Every structure is written in structure tokens, then in C-alpha cells.
Amino acid sequence: MRPYAIAAPIVLILSVASSVAPASAAAPGEGFDVTRYDLALTPDVANKAVSGRETITLRAMADGLSRLSFSANALTIDHASLDGAPVAVTTRGESLDFDLPRPLARGRTARLEVTYHGRPARGLEGTGASLHTSYFACDWMICAQERFGDKAAFALDLTVPAGMDALAAGERVGRRPLPGGGEVQSWRTPRPYSAYLFGFAVGRFVRAEDRAGGVKLAYLSDVADADALRRRFGETGEMARFFADKAGVPLPVAEYGQLLVAGREAQEAATYSVLGLDAVPAAPGDPAQDWAVAHELAHQWWGNLVTCATLRDFWLNEGITTFMTAAWKERRHGRAAYEAELAMARSRLDKARAAGFDKPLAWDGTYPSLGARRAVQYSKGALFMDRLRTALGEEAFWSGLRRYTRDHAGGTVTSADLQRAMEAASGRDLDTLFAEWVFGAPPG
Ligand SMILES: [Zn+2]
Structure with a gap:
């Protein structure tokens, strides 16, 4: 989902099962x-x-x-x-x-x-x-x-x-x-x-179609014609190839849909995404504006296929996806676009810190606001992925991400699963780094 705009009072559903002896x-x-x-x-x-x-x-x-x-x-x-x-x-x-x-x-x-x-x-x-x-x-x-x-x-x-x-x-x-x-x-x-x-x-949707490898890409809208759909979504296939390579898993659906609607919508569903006219550039190529198509598409792997087990590890859905959006920008527009995306994440986290709020990524408490939650789970999550990339180097980092994605495809994950995959790929003990960023307690 989009980083900062949905009105989502995220409420944990409390189960009474765990605390009641005769499980009822x-x-x-x-x-x-x-x-x-x-x-x-x-x-x-x-x-x-x-x-x-x-x-x-x-x-x-x-x-x-x-x-x-x-x-x-x-x-x-x-x-x-x-x-x-x-x-x-x-x-x-x-x-x-x-x-x-x-x-x-x-x-x-x-x-x-x-x-x-x-x-x-x-x-x-x-x-x-x-x-x-x-x-x-x-x-x-x-x-x-x-x-x-x-x-x-x-x-x-x-x-x-x-x-x-x-x-x-x-x-x-x-x-x-x-x-x-x-x-x-x-x-x-x-x-x-x-x-x-x-x-x-x-x-009453207009429809345009494209292909990415074996996957059909379907673009639908009742606010744009077929040519406009092809212009706005024209890079989807190239993005899908990039993410599939980084995931080590092909786009995991037979058909991926994108529905273009009015407004600023950006929301992933199981096999399609809904995107607003104001969230998608009229033509591809503007590095300041092309995050939404990439972000929601990246969720097909990180979020939809490999899903956080609970809200506590929601950063695995959104932080990795925010990072992968920056990685796509690096591929498409060059290193400066990657740096700009991370700088935006850093300024969002800095703003929360200036207001006195910062938590480890896997913090299990109640966030004071949606903005605070997103500063941690989206922005700090993306920054941690970049930190791992720098610490492990290109080969081990991407190999670790592939291992994590492949090993848990179709399943659910916790932060420990990411640590194990990155440790296996790099041959390094990452307790200190994960304690600092993710778990919030020194190891041992
Ligand atoms: Zn998202």
C-alpha cells in the first residue's frame, strides 16, 4: 500500500483464546x-x-x-x-x-x-x-x-x-x-x-494488455483510454523482470492487473493493484513520480507471496518493498535516483525522531500515529535494507534476498527469517546489526 496516505486505523484483533484455559x-x-x-x-x-x-x-x-x-x-x-x-x-x-x-x-x-x-x-x-x-x-x-x-x-x-x-x-x-x-x-x-x-x-472499463515473460499484464480503467493506459503502465514488464531477477522467483501470477482510478490510490491486492491517476505519471521516465507502479508491483513478491506473520513484522512487507522501489529507480534512472529515494526515507525517519519517536523495526507496541508507524516500518525498514546491502556487499546481499524470498514463497515470515537468510548468504553473524535495527536489544 502507499506509504503516507491511506486513512487506516490499524487495530489489532485481540483473541481471547491464548489466555483462557479451556480454549473456547x-x-x-x-x-x-x-x-x-x-x-x-x-x-x-x-x-x-x-x-x-x-x-x-x-x-x-x-x-x-x-x-x-x-x-x-x-x-x-x-x-x-x-x-x-x-x-x-x-x-x-x-x-x-x-x-x-x-x-x-x-x-x-x-x-x-x-x-x-x-x-x-x-x-x-x-x-x-x-x-x-x-x-x-x-x-x-x-x-x-x-x-x-x-x-x-x-x-x-x-x-x-x-x-x-x-x-x-x-x-x-x-x-x-x-x-x-x-x-x-x-x-x-x-x-x-x-x-x-x-x-x-x-x-465500464477500457482494457489494454501487454506481456512480461509468461505473464499477461492487464491494464483497466474507466478514467483513461487504452493509449493512456499503455503510456502510464508501459514500464511494468521491465519492472517485473527486474524484481523477478532480484527475488529469484518469477512474477507469481498468470495475469497481473492494474486498475487506474481517479485520485491518489495506491493499493495492492492478491494478483492486481489499484493506482490513482495522481499517483502514476502520465508518461514513464520521471524519477520523481514513478514510485507507485513499482511499489505495488514489488508487493507481488514482498507482502503478497512472502507475508509478515503478524503486524509486528509488517516492516518486512513495506520496508523491503520501499527499498525495492529505490532499487528499481537505481536500475531505471541511475544511482542518484536510488540515493534520492533513500534520502526521502531518511528525512521521514528524522522527522519522527525530531518529534521524539523512534522504535526498532520489530517493535510490538502501539504506534501513536499512522505517520509514526510508517516512518519506522516503511522508511526505517528501507534504510535497514540499504544498511545490509552496504554491510554485506552486492553479491551476498542479493543472494540473501533471493534465499529469503524463495525459501518462504507462499508462506509467512518473521524478522528472524530474514536474518537467517542474510547470514546463510554472507557467512556472517548479523546478531549485532539486527539487534541494533530490528530487535532493539543487544545480543546475548
Ligand atoms: Zn506498500
């Missing part, structure tokens, strides 16, 4: 594991509303599981059942709780079915003529927003109004025309993803 209530990744979300969704484009029928397939990780907790949202739940038996639904603070008719035993698989409708408070942006999601997936469906560690398959049957096209997380695997116009498009993710990466868009 739990959240995804802690007490139970969601293996897939199957969603049939009908968006109301004009009113920025949705109605949905969702099946959550889950497995109990502890005995006596009697309550399933997801993120509270503004939706109205019409009906909920577990394997056919009715389930009581209660909102408790930040938590949307499903109280089960009977406790589940460890290892037991169950299906929670929920029908709902409403107007999401966040996460759904629209002009009246088109609609796209942005970050807060668990505002328009039932999931757990900050439970990054619980990756799950996502299958969406999306009702698309007549005359409109759609884009969603995953690959489009089917289209079924509806009587009276419109169609249902079926989308499936190629692998499990964290819930914040689920998303969709519907509208």
Missing part, C-alpha cells in the same frame, strides 16, 4: 485455521453496497472451540450456520463472534455459512459508475483483517451488472450469463493469500 474462543490462525473462503457477492455499484453468501471452511486447532471471531464490520448478518446448524452472531468491540451450537474438537473441519448485506464503512470506493475495493476486505466480507498469518484460498463468484467488466483477486475461471443481462464471473486465487489481499472491481 479463537480467531483465524489462533485456535482455528481458515483453509478457504467461498464467496458469492452481488455489488450495488450505485449505492456502494454489497450482498453476499459466504462459506468459510475451517479446521479447529484446539479442543473445545466454541466461538469463532472475525473482524467486526458494518454489514447486517441475515443468517449464519455451522454445518447446517444455526449459529448466534454477536459483535463485541472489534470482534464479530459466531457462537457455535456445539464445541469443535481439535482437527475437526467445519463450514461456517453466512449471508449478509449492507454498506461497508470502509474498503469500498466508487464513483457511482464503478466500484473497487481497497485494503479493508473484512469490511465487505467476513474475514479477519490483520490476521496476516492465516492465508486461505479465495473463490469469488461476482455478479457483474450488464455492460460492465470486472477484476478480482485470482484468475477468472468462468463466466455465466444472467437472464436479463449481466453475468456471474468466477475468480479463484492460485494459492492461499492473507485476507487483506482479497478484492474486486466492477465498472
Whole structure:
């Protein structure tokens, strides 16, 4: 996501499972594991509303599981059942709780079915003529927003109004025309993803296409024509080749989409990104303006494929991506552009420090503001990657990044995983450097 602009009160979902002896209530990744979300969704484009029928397939990780907790949202739940038996639904603070008719035993698989409708408070942006999601997936469906560690398959049957096209997380695997116009498009993710990466868009989109190796690049918009899309996104293929080389992993999707909308949006989803006209230069080649396409594309590897296990290590998503954006600029525009990008990160961190705020990258506390969080997790994170690069040298550093990315592709990571990969690649003990920057305590 973009470094400084989304209005995101990032709230940790508190699970009560860990502190209660007879494990009864739990959240995804802690007490139970969601293996897939199957969603049939009908968006109301004009009113920025949705109605949905969702099946959550889950497995109990502890005995006596009697309550399933997801993120509270503004939706109205019409009906909920577990394997056919009715389930009581209660909102408790930040938590949307499903109280089960009977406790589940460890290892037991169950299906929670929920029908709902409403107007999401966040996460759904629209002009009246088109609609796209942005970050807060668990505002328009039932999931757990900050439970990054619980990756799950996502299958969406999306009702698309007549005359409109759609884009969603995953690959489009089917289209079924509806009587009276419109169609249902079926989308499936190629692998499990964290819930914040689920998303969709519907509208009267113009479409342009390109290729990067074996990957199709699709550019869509209802605010620009096909020529403008090709101009603005024309360097995507070259960026993808650069990131794939540095990751040691090809762009991990069959098709990568970019949806161009009005405004300053910059938000990654599982297999596509949403970018605002004001965040993307009208033509490539301006080093002051071309961060957004690179940043959101880099998330396909760092963030989406290799994902921080918890919010504590969110810097692994955003700091590495911010650094890789600078590395792309170095490749595209030369060393001065790399230095300029890092200087910007340094000034953001310095500003936080001048206000009395600085924390280790893996600090687990509550940030006083979104700006403070970003000064650490985005800016200081990028500066630490540059520090590692300088300390280890080109060969060991990039080899370490490849090892980290390859070893954890499709999985989740903590800061210790990055340290291990960099140590293995360089043959050096990096305890002191990681203690100073990441963990905040001297080794031993
Ligand atoms: Zn980001």
C-alpha cells in the first residue's frame, strides 16, 4: 500500500483464546485455521453496497472451540450456520463472534455459512459508475483483517451488472450469463493469500494488455483510454523482470492487473493493484513520480507471496518493498535516483525522531500515529535494507534476498527469517546489526 496516505486505523484483533484455559474462543490462525473462503457477492455499484453468501471452511486447532471471531464490520448478518446448524452472531468491540451450537474438537473441519448485506464503512470506493475495493476486505466480507498469518484460498463468484467488466483477486475461471443481462464471473486465487489481499472491481472499463515473460499484464480503467493506459503502465514488464531477477522467483501470477482510478490510490491486492491517476505519471521516465507502479508491483513478491506473520513484522512487507522501489529507480534512472529515494526515507525517519519517536523495526507496541508507524516500518525498514546491502556487499546481499524470498514463497515470515537468510548468504553473524535495527536489544 502507499506509504503516507491511506486513512487506516490499524487495530489489532485481540483473541481471547491464548489466555483462557479451556480454549473456547479463537480467531483465524489462533485456535482455528481458515483453509478457504467461498464467496458469492452481488455489488450495488450505485449505492456502494454489497450482498453476499459466504462459506468459510475451517479446521479447529484446539479442543473445545466454541466461538469463532472475525473482524467486526458494518454489514447486517441475515443468517449464519455451522454445518447446517444455526449459529448466534454477536459483535463485541472489534470482534464479530459466531457462537457455535456445539464445541469443535481439535482437527475437526467445519463450514461456517453466512449471508449478509449492507454498506461497508470502509474498503469500498466508487464513483457511482464503478466500484473497487481497497485494503479493508473484512469490511465487505467476513474475514479477519490483520490476521496476516492465516492465508486461505479465495473463490469469488461476482455478479457483474450488464455492460460492465470486472477484476478480482485470482484468475477468472468462468463466466455465466444472467437472464436479463449481466453475468456471474468466477475468480479463484492460485494459492492461499492473507485476507487483506482479497478484492474486486466492477465498472465500464477500457482494457489494454501487454506481456512480461509468461505473464499477461492487464491494464483497466474507466478514467483513461487504452493509449493512456499503455503510456502510464508501459514500464511494468521491465519492472517485473527486474524484481523477478532480484527475488529469484518469477512474477507469481498468470495475469497481473492494474486498475487506474481517479485520485491518489495506491493499493495492492492478491494478483492486481489499484493506482490513482495522481499517483502514476502520465508518461514513464520521471524519477520523481514513478514510485507507485513499482511499489505495488514489488508487493507481488514482498507482502503478497512472502507475508509478515503478524503486524509486528509488517516492516518486512513495506520496508523491503520501499527499498525495492529505490532499487528499481537505481536500475531505471541511475544511482542518484536510488540515493534520492533513500534520502526521502531518511528525512521521514528524522522527522519522527525530531518529534521524539523512534522504535526498532520489530517493535510490538502501539504506534501513536499512522505517520509514526510508517516512518519506522516503511522508511526505517528501507534504510535497514540499504544498511545490509552496504554491510554485506552486492553479491551476498542479493543472494540473501533471493534465499529469503524463495525459501518462504507462499508462506509467512518473521524478522528472524530474514536474518537467517542474510547470514546463510554472507557467512556472517548479523546478531549485532539486527539487534541494533530490528530487535532493539543487544545480543546475548
Ligand atoms: Zn506498500
